[in-house]
Amino acid sequence: MSLLDLITIAIVVFVLFNGILTAVLGVIWAERKTLARLQQRVGPSRTGPSGILQTAADAIKLMLKEDVRPGSVNIVIFYLAPLLIFTPIFMLWMVLPFGPDWVLSDLDIGLFYIIAILGLSVVGHVLAGWASNNKYALLGSARNAAQLISYELPLVFAVLAVGLLAQTATDRPFSLAGIVEAQGSVPYLIIMPLGFILFLVGALAETARIPFDIPHAEEEIVGGAFVEYSGIRWGVFFLTEYAGLATMAFLATILFLGGWTGPFSEQVPILQPFYLLVKMAGIILVVFWIRAPLPRLRIDQLMAFAWKIAIPASLLNLLVVATVVWVQHQNGWELWVTSVTISVVSIVLAAATGIFIQRRREQRLRQYRQRWAQ
Amino acid sequence: MVTDSGLSANIVRDPVTEQAELSINMGPQHPATHGVFRMVLTLDGERVVDVYPHIGYLHRGSERLAEGENFQQITTLFDRLDYVANFNNEWVYVRAVEKAMGVDVPERADYIRLILSELNRIASHLLFYGTYGLDTGAMNPVMLGFRDRERIQQIFEGVTGARMMHNYFRIGGVKEDLPDGFVPAVRALLDQLKVGYEEARGTLTESEIFIERTAGIGAIPPEDLLDYGVTGPLLRAAGIDYDIRKADPYSIYEELDFRVPTGQTGDCYDRYMVRMLEIEQSISIVAQALDKLPDGPFLGRVPRILRPPEGDVYVHGENPRGDLGVYLVSSGGTVQPYRLKIRGPSFCNLMALPAMIRGSYLADATVILGSMDIVLGEVDR
DSSP: OOHHHHHHHHHHHHHHHHHHHHHHHHHHHHHHHHHHHHTTOOOSOSSSGGGTTHHHHHHHHHHHSOOOOOTTSOHHHHHHHHHHHHHHHHHHTTSOOSSSSOOSOOOTTHHHHHHHHHTTHHHHHHHHHHHTTOHHHHHHHHHHHHHHHHHHHHHHHHHHHHHHHHTTTOSOTTSHHHHHHHHTTSOHHHHOHHHHHHHHHHHHHHTTOTTSOTTTOHHHHTTGGGTTOOHHHHHHHHHHHHHHHHHHHHHHHHHHSOTTOOTTTTTOTTHHHHHHHHHHHHHHHHHHHHHTTOOOOOHHHHHHHIIIIIHHHHHHHHHHHHHHHHHHHHHTOOHHHHHHHHHHHHHHHHHHHHHHHHHHHHHHHHHHHHHHHO | OOSSHHHHHTEEEOTTTOOEEEEEEEOSSOTTSSSSOEEEEEEETTEEEEEEEEOOTTOOOHHHHHTTSOTTTHHHHHHTTSTTOHHHHHHHHHHHHHHHHTOOOOHHHHHHHHHHHHHHHHHHHHHHHHHHHHHTTOSHHHHHHHHHHHHHHHHHHHHHSOSSOOOOEETTEESSOOOTTHHHHHHHHHHHHHHHHHHHIIIIITOHHHHHHHTTSSOOOHHHHHHHTOOTHHHHHTTOOOOHHHHSOOTTGGGSOOOOOOOSSOSHHHHHHHHHHHHHHHHHHHHHHHHHOOOSOSBOOOOSSOOOOSEEEEEEEEETTEEEEEEEEEOSSOSSOSEEEEEOHHHHHHTTHHHHHTTSBHHHHHHHHHHHTOOHHHHHO
C-alpha cells in the first residue's frame, strides 16, 4: 500500500466521520422539529433559520462545559466507556455503501461484520454503568445489556434471512452492495414484509427508542448509564444514540428498501446517494413519529415481547425463506417464483400476526369500554 | 482508587440466603417525584421490596402562619397549599369562616365559586393527564393537557388577574364581579375541552401500552384504603362511591345534575379513568351552572373586621385530590384564629403509598406515585 493510498483513505475517513457527525446534528434538529410539530409546538426557532443551528449551539455548549467527574468513579473505565460506545457505531460506516462504488470497504462478509460490531456497544454501556458507581447507572446498564442481548436475536435472524434471500440472485449474498444488486427493482420490503417489521422493532430496541427506551427511562432511572457523565462526554453518548439511529435507518434502507436504486439511478449515478438518503430520512421520520404518542413498556413486558413474539416470528421468517430457497435449489425454479412464494407466505404471516394482535386489542378495548360505559 | 465502595456499602446481604438487596434513593431531585418528594426504595433486582417515603422538603408552616394572620389574609395561604387547585382550597377555607360567623353568601357568588372551582378541577385533572403520560413515558399528553389547561388559566386570568395564586374568594362572596363576556368565553372553552377530551381517548385512554402499564398496578383492598384515610379519585377508583359533593352536599351542588364515576379494581388505570370521567362531569356541571347563573350582588354584607364568636367549626369539601378539611378554632373577639388545622387529601393519600408500591417493579413505582397525583405544597404545608 503506497503512501498515496494511505492519504486517500485518511481523507475519506475524515470526510465520512465529519459528515456523519454533521448529519447527526441534522437528525437531532429534525427530531426536535418533527416532535414539536406533532405536539402543537414550534420547536427550535431562534438559532439560525428554523433553528437549524440549535444543535450546533448545544454541541458547542457541551464542549465548553466543565467535565465533572464524581470522586468515587473508576477513572480509567469511566473515561474509556464513552469511547467504547462511540467507536463501534463509526466502525459500521466502513462497510456501508452509498452507491455501487461509493464504499470504503466492500467486504464480502459485510453482513456478519455488522452483526458482530453491533454487539460491541453493550460493553461500553455496561462499563459506563459500572464505573459510574451510581445505582441508577448500574440499573440502566443492566437493563441495557438485557435488552440489547434479547433484541439482537430477532434483528440478526431478520438480517440472515435477507442474506439467504440475496443468495438466489447474487454471488455475494453477504456483501451489502451485493444485497442491493440482488434486490434489483423489487425491494425486499415487498418480498419479506415480516422481516422488515422485525428488523424495525429490533432496531428500535437496539437504539433504545420509545417505546423501548427502558435503559434510559428518564422518569424511572434518570437517564440510565449516562447519569454521572457531563459536558462533552455526555454529548458523545447523545451523539452516538443518534448516530446509531442513522446507522439503523441506513441498514434498513440497504437491506429492505433497495438501497440506492430508484428511477434513473442507473443512468444518472449521482442520483444514487440521493435516493439512499431520502429513503433513510423516511425511516428516521417513521421512528420520530413512533416516538411522539407512545408510552414506554416495562422491562418484563419488553422481554416477554422479545421471547414470545419477536424471536419465534423471526425464526419462522428465517425458516420460510430457507425452505423456499432450498426447494428452489432442488427444483431449479425461476427467481420470480421464489420471490412470489416467499412474498405470499410472508405477507400472510405478517397479516396473521397483525390480525391476531389487533383482535386481542379490540377484545380488550371492548371490555374496557363496556366497563366504563356505566 | 475507589472502585465500588459506595455501592457495596448500600447492598444488604441476607446472611442465610445470600440474597442481596439494593437500597436506592429516589428524590428529592428526581423527574418523576412531582416536586420535592423523596422515597428510599429497597430493590431486589427490579422488584421493590420496601419503600420509605420522606416528606417535609416544602414545609412552610402554613398552619402556624395562619395563627398570625387576619381571617381575610389566610386565603392566600390556602392558595399556596394545593397550587394546582387554588379555587377549591380557597373555597373550603372561606366556607369555614362563613360557618363560624354565620354569614350568608349571595346566590351569584355561590355560582361564581362553583364555576371557577369546577374549572379548576378540570385544570388539575388535565395536569394529571399530562404528567401521568410523562410518568409512563409518553410525550404527547403533556402537550395536549397543558394546551387545554392554558385555556382555563386564561379564563382565570381574565376573572382574577392572576393565573395561579388568585386570592379571589372573600368571606361572604367573591372579590369582584365576573368580567364582561365571561359566559360566552367559558362556553367556547367547554367546547374546546370536549375536543381535547376526545383526543385523550387516542393518546392514553385506549392505548395498548398505557393499559398494559397501568392495569392491575398499585391496587390494594378497599378496606385498606379506608383504613389509611384515602379519599378522592383513589378511593372512588376502588369502587367506593364517596364524593363530598354528594355525600355531604354544600353550596349549590344539590341543585345540579351529575354523577360520581367509580371504578372497580382501584388499579392505576381505574384511577386515571375516574379522573378523566370527572373531567366530563365537571364540564357538564359548569355548563349547567352557566345556564342558571343568576344576577345580583357578588359579595354579602360582612363586617369589615371579622371576629368570629368563640368556638370551633369543621368544614370539608371535595378537592380534585379528595377530602380537604379545615378545622377552625376561634377564641372569640380576636381577628386571628386560635388554631387552624388542615386535613389535606394529598397528605392522607400518600400514607397508602408504601402498601401500594411494595412488591411491584421499580418502573411501576413512578407510575403508582404518579397515579396518586400528589401536590407537595399541600403534603408538606
